[in-house]
Amino acid sequence: MNFPTNVVVLALLGLLAASCSSPRGPSEKDGRAQAAQWRAEHRIIDLHQHLNGTTQHLTRAVRIMDRVGVGVAVNLSGGYVTRGTNAASPFEKVKRLADALAPGRIVHYMNLDYTGWDAPDFSARAVAQVEEGHRLGAAGLKEFKRLGLNLKDGNGKLIKIDDPKLDAVWKRCGELNLPISIHVADPRAFWLPYEPGNERWKELGDHKNWWFGDSNKYPARMELLEALNRVIARHPKTTFVCLHFANNAEDLEWVDASLSKYPNMMADLAARVPEIGRHDPAKVRALFTKHQDRILFATDFMVYDKLILGSSGNEPPPTDDDAAVFFAKHWRWLETNDKNFPHMTPIQGDWTISGIGLPASVLRKVYFDNARKLLARSLPLPVMKAARVGADFNLDGNTSKRVWQSAAPVAMEYESRSAIARPDLATKARALWSEKFLYLAYECPFTTLTTFEPVQANERFGLWERDVVEAFIASDANNVKRYTEYEVSPTNERLDVKIPEKDFAWSSGFESATRVDEQRKVWTVEMRIPWSAMSDAAPKPGARWRINLYRCDYANKGFLAFNPALDGSFHTPERFGWLEFE
Numbered sequence: 001m002n003f004p005t006n007v008v009v010l011a012l013l014g015l016l017a018a019s020c021s022s023p024r025g026p027s028e029k030d031g032r033a034q035a036a037q038w039r040a041e042h043r044i045i046d047l048h049q050h051l052n053g054t055t056q057h058l059t060r061a062v063r064i065m066d067r068v069g070v071g072v073a074v075n076l077s078g079g080y081v082t083r084g085t086n087a088a089s090p091f092e093k094v095k096r097l098a099d100a101l102a103p104g105r106i107v108h109y110m111n112l113d114y115t116g117w118d119a120p121d122f123s124a125r126a127v128a129q130v131e132e133g134h135r136l137g138a139a140g141l142k143e144f145k146r147l148g149l150n151l152k153d154g155n156g157k158l159i160k161i162d163d164p165k166l167d168a169v170w171k172r173c174g175e176l177n178l179p180i181s182i183h184v185a186d187p188r189a190f191w192l193p194y195e196p197g198n199e200r201w202k203e204l205g206d207h208k209n210w211w212f213g214d215s216n217k218y219p220a221r222m223e224l225l226e227a228l229n230r231v232i233a234r235h236p237k238t239t240f241v242c243l244h245f246a247n248n249a250e251d252l253e254w255v256d257a258s259l260s261k262y263p264n265m266m267a268d269l270a271a272r273v274p275e276i277g278r279h280d281p282a283k284v285r286a287l288f289t290k291h292q293d294r295i296l297f298a299t300d301f302m303v304y305d306k307l308i309l310g311s312s313g314n315e316p317p318p319t320d321d322d323a324a325v326f327f328a329k330h331w332r333w334l335e336t337n338d339k340n341f342p343h344m345t346p347i348q349g350d351w352t353i354s355g356i357g358l359p360a361s362v363l364r365k366v367y368f369d370n371a372r373k374l375l376a377r378s379l380p381l382p383v384m385k386a387a388r389v390g391a392d393f394n395l396d397g398n399t400s401k402r403v404w405q406s407a408a409p410v411a412m413e414y415e416s417r418s419a420i421a422r423p424d425l426a427t428k429a430r431a432l433w434s435e436k437f438l439y440l441a442y443e444c445p446f447t448t449l450t451t452f453e454p455v456q457a458n459e460r461f462g463l464w465e466r467d468v469v470e471a472f473i474a475s476d477a478n479n480v481k482r483y484t485e486y487e488v489s490p491t492n493e494r495l496d497v498k499i500p501e502k503d504f505a506w507s508s509g510f511e512s513a514t515r516v517d518e519q520r521k522v523w524t525v526e527m528r529i530p531w532s533a534m535s536d537a538a539p540k541p542g543a544r545w546r547i548n549l550y551r552c553d554y555a556n557k558g559f560l561a562f563n564p565a566l567d568g569s570f571h572t573p574e575r576f577g578w579l580e581f582e
């Protein structure tokens, strides 16, 4: 059944409501404790890393991610998708290797190959690159500061950031939902006199080619930033993550004004906490609070033959321990109000920074919710593990009884259609399995229940038009279009359907029990489904099926999924997560 249009409208209204009200849940004072737990759960997403595509470098990167609590890294140096005479492009090679070494831990952005810039069909071929990257699983497109500063056309003239030849690329990225991460210009000091008094003298001393103060050779810094803003204005349907705190960490007012002006602009923090951390922490906190849906955690952590921690020079190569300190200082800056401590990239300059002590509700957006929405299409499918039980048990709706404790919970806390976070409705689900049944349990926080009156004992068509939990299960991972669907309401009304036949008359023989705890404002469900409903036989240990779980909460306009369907309908089996039998 397709999601009725009015539900979609309600869901959209719900998003507006959700963004206006502060979520319930843990106190905002304990952002630091919450964040420690998120790290233990590997929920943090670092939107800006550069990882060399070798076994040695990728393995080292994941080892450090594990140690510091980063769950997913975005490798912005995924490379070109053009092949030349080779069988595989650089992008394909790095993605294949990373997927084999560390499945689900690294996603890759593609980079644009400017070969043939002067040819009349460059735009068309660049669009073809974007389409190929999308097909190959690129999570986005990264453009380096080379655009506007180094890349030149056949006549030796610098290619401008807002060159109309590139418009087709930016447009196509928007149509394909590929976010763009773009770096233009560089720190302000790189345009100031090249002399020992320059506050970034140490960095410039080690990298003479980072100095852009020669106006015969390079455009003015603000000219580059303004050119990018013109591009952002011309492509309102494309998301531009402007790197290094919108490429202008020196000027909070400018960043605020630009984010306010362009709804399709976001900012990452990569390699700029030392610069942002120099500002009055109260002002920075206010900016983060105002634009909390638009700022993304990112570090510019690089793993090549040596590690680079935001920036580097001729100092001895950093160790894994140095990398751990580098990440820890990010946590300290974002989570505490500590004053005047040494920043994480000493080569950038000789000053200290002061923490901005963000509350948990803002921290989670910066650490992962904003990235989950941005990258929803390309994040790895989540895994739900079903724990084996020795004996079958009776259902009474009590999900806190002992037997459930052996099953690790998964969370449903993102809107199915948009992947926007709903921590206020975070719903836990667990799975168990026996020789005869698959058991599922849900714990659903609520404010007001929306149910049918009177309750119907018979199977009721349209159950999904009131509060309900659902499970869609495909036992053949190679044929996900064939699956079965189960729904239970707080009043224990039930529905089961066989897809693709849409056979409502079919009966799976599944059972359920529910409880409504008005004191704690939680309703719970236990259900069990006989294997015969889903498959010819019970699964073998280690088998992997596909599953998605949903929850509709009409009072709060919440339509949550284990893995967001990214569609108005829940019936997108290619988006189902994994169900693994332990």
Ligand SMILES: [Zn+2]
Pocket: 048, 049, 050, 076, 270, 300
């Ligand atoms: Zn970078």
